[in-house]
Amino acid sequence: MSTVKRALSEQTADEILKIINSEYRAGDKIPNEMELAKSLQVSRTTIREAIKLLCAINVVEIRRGNGTFVCGNPGMIKDPMGYRFLDKHKLVRDLYEMCLLFEPEIAALAAEKAIPVLLSKLKDASKNLAASIEDYNKGLIGIIQLIQSASDFHLAIAQCCDNNTLSRFEPLIIEGLLDSYYWNASLLTRYLSKYQDDLVAAIVNKQPDKAREYMRLHLNEGKQFFM
Amino acid sequence: MSTVKRALSEQTADEILKIINSEYRAGDKIPNEMELAKSLQVSRTTIREAIKLLCAINVVEIRRGNGTFVCGNPGMIKDPMGYRFLDKHKLVRDLYEMCLLFEPEIAALAAEKAIPVLLSKLKDASKNLAASIEDYNKGLIGIIQLIQSASDFHLAIAQCCDNNTLSRFEPLIIEGLLDSYYWNASLLTRYLSKYQDDLVAAIVNKQPDKAREYMRLHLNEGKQFFM
Structure with a gap:
């Protein structure tokens, strides 16, 4: 993955996060890849990578065949207290x-x-x-x-x-x-x-x-x- | 990095963690690479990788030129509450x-x-x-x-x-x-x-x-x- 691509997917993750913070709540389904790609004017591949980044920090979860949903406590990882x-x-x-x-x-x-x-x-x-x-x-x-x-x-x-x-x-x-x-x-x-x-x-x-x-x-x- | 090597460094990280949990407290300096390599019978490279893994989850921190120390709240990451x-x-x-x-x-x-x-x-x-x-x-x-x-x-x-x-x-x-x-x-x-x-x-x-x-x-x- 090139540095530029990576930076773009990170920027896109930030954009999606802003949308989530302003318009969605825990348990809500967010727009699909195609819709996000269109509204943020990036490729679906970039959206996919951005969503992966947001999954990694527990902001959204992908429910297979169902869509992408906002997590209960975005940003909290498993066993945060160690x-x-x-x-x-x-x-x-x-x-x-x-x-x-x-x-x-x-x-x-x-x-x-x-x-x-x-x-x-x-x-x-x-x-x-x-x-x-x-x-x-x-x-x-x-x-x-x-x-x-x-x-x-x-x-x-x-x-x-x-x-x-x-x-x-x-x-x-x-x-x-x-x-x-x-x-x-x-x-x-x-x-x-x-x-x-x-x-x-x-x-x-x-x-x-x-x-x-x-x-x-x-x-x-x-x-x-x-x- | 090969899968075997990775698995070995992960196993080694677990071993070091056990040692830390049983013998060391927050702020303590742990044995150096050479000592750990000797006592756990793995290469210094493996020890180095294992220590990196433990750094990533905030169990130890490397103070340059000084050694490796047990962190205050092992396992807690930055902004754990999101x-x-x-x-x-x-x-x-x-x-x-x-x-x-x-x-x-x-x-x-x-x-x-x-x-x-x-x-x-x-x-x-x-x-x-x-x-x-x-x-x-x-x-x-x-x-x-x-x-x-x-x-x-x-x-x-x-x-x-x-x-x-x-x-x-x-x-x-x-x-x-x-x-x-x-x-x-x-x-x-x-x-x-x-x-x-x-x-x-x-x-x-x-x-x-x-x-x-x-x-x-x-x-x-x-x-x-x-x-």
């Missing part, structure tokens, strides 16, 4: 400690700030977690799916805060914690549902102190696993 | 909000957990910040150095918690915030020193509630800048 370089045993305890520290505050802020559209997403995530616990107990889904629902529930709470950085930190705390632990599944399902409805009600009813307290009670149920 | 993809104006407000949420809790945990060696590092960081403020007011240092001291002070508090993940999150919050803001310097120095001594005293004297409260008061002084 957890793989930390001692696994201490990592679980550290993440749990951080979780105890931050999650109650996040729940309280969610109760202060959440607007109806975010609250309805939270209610959906809560229903989904409850359903996943049932499905898991019936053997219909596996542990990974259950953990994903639990993680989505915490993310939905963080998203109620309408704070981009919190939404990016949240998965690093909860998913990190849930991923790092080797689960005793029957205990897990009991733990996951504890105080869940009270917590959601407190956020929906805009009661920050109650939300903080229920999150604390919920997390304390997990002490047996993580410490 | 802040560059977020709207700058909202980013400052989001980071400040997150800061208000997390920093008081971090200060309280620091007061609970800090052991003498960490407390003495905190006192050093606090003295250093006080000196930087003076130097800055006299025109002896620039804004970047001042901000670095302020960031180091917050990091020293987080490090009192003896929690690896908190120490990795902290710079992403405070440095992110301080980096994102265009500073009115004369106001900044007044803000930075407010409640600093009280905060340090509360942590040293193991008073979590006071530490939480002084951090809150300190951060509230910054409201004029960030909101």
